[in-house]
Amino acid sequence: AQKITQTQPGMFVQEKEAVTLDCTYDTSDPSYGLFWYKQPSSGEMIFLIYQGSYDQQNATEGRYSLNFQKARKSANLVISASQLGDSAMYFCAMREMISGSARQLTFGSGTQLTVLP
């Protein structure tokens, strides 16, 4: 089974509008971390936001927020007030805890976001 599922290969949003990028995950561990990364066409992976499985509140970082619904195992990224520079590939990822140590990041297949002027 896929650990991380991103069902939107591509998304379009009008500049200054908000957009939600979907992510569902699969784990039986009670302790895990969820991450979103941005990858522009230049190739670098840029860390955006983190949500811990025990965090009570949804994470926010500037224009980014994470809509964490633990029972549904979803961790959607919300970008408010989209900018042209937000056009990029966005990856959802998860780290699980194995034997008291955090494992590597497991990535989804990504969503290509295009912001339209």
Place this chain on the structure above:
Amino acid sequence: DTGVSQDPRHKITKRGQNVTFRCDPISEHNRLYWYRQTLGQGPEFLTYFQNEAQLEKSRLLSDRFSAERPKGSFSTLEIQRTEQGDSAMYLCASSPKDRQGYSPLHFGNGTRLTVT
């Protein structure tokens, strides 16, 4: 700049040749990861080190691949007898030892390998 550094940025090689990539992590990070990313896909885990110890290897890491981190600082990834299927972006990342919660991985800009 104290980010993760990878060298070279691009490598073109002929099938059957050996290639080696280098990664310099953020200096205070004791964990180092290698990932492979093919076009249009998410990065796939290859291997990771805590200090000089290689703690986990993916089944993707065939016996033609070897990674080292001899002094717990920089790391090298070598691919022997390259095949066209090895063409990909090879990403290195580092993170500090997790205390509470999960530290994000900080990625380098990658080495793009093209096998002709």
